[in-house]
Amino acid sequence: MSNTSATNAVNIEELSFSWAAQKPILYIPAWQVKQGETVLLRGPSGSGKSTLLSLLAGINTPQTGRLDLFETSFSSLSGRQRDRYRADNIGYIFQQFNLLPYLSALDNALLACQFSKMRQQRLAKQNISAQTSANQMLLRLGLSSEQIQQPAHTLSVGQQQRVAAARALLGAPKLLIADEPTSALDAEHRDTFIQLLLELSAQNDTTVIFVTHDAALSPYFDKHVELNELNQAGVQS
């Protein structure tokens, strides 16, 4: 891979990870993602996509190797420092959304900012409150003003997923990680959703790593990565 002056959002070297006492499920000799790039990550079920995302988000840590995010040596931070880094810089849309069911759509979206002064400061720089920004984003994502006030559990799956996207994007994180967030959507909603997600990300120069099985989403992304081509765990004897 050519070495340009562009900052790497992700830099992985000789990373390995195993669950408990099992054999390594991931061994990635090298992988870089440039800042602002949008990457679609594919691979068969059980190949370790969600596991890799959990390392990128610092929910789990690699046993060996190096994982840098932007200029930070992420894999050498303490658990506490990683939590802080994630709150400030990483938006994560989970496979199962992880919304708080009895909070409104708006309050769910606002959660991201509650835990991060840095996200609040980024919004303050744009002269916008978290409340206003969350509202605007939810409206752009197609929720009505009534739905924005409703508890999350009363919303459809597609609506909940848009709330999860608003929560992840609020306060302009540097990295957006999405784990199959479109799997419950029909084709029309899926296309609108992905277009908006990428538009909002581009506005903030957010780097996007997006896992999906859906081949129809390929044209939207700068890069396509097959996990089995990165991951040499099965190749090792």
Ligand SMILES: Nc1ncnc2c1ncn2[C@@H]1O[C@H](COP(=O)(O)OP(=O)(O)OP(=O)(O)O)[C@@H](O)[C@H]1O
């Ligand atoms: N918390 C965990 N504890 C132990 N093993 C786990 C855990 N989470 C996942 N695994 C194992 O790691 C492997 C990879 O799982 P992972 O969820 O990363 O796959 P995936 O590529 O995201 O699959 P899918 O496309 O079905 O979501 C599987 O064999 C799974 O059993």
Ligand SMILES: [Mg+2]
């Ligand atoms: Mg998965």
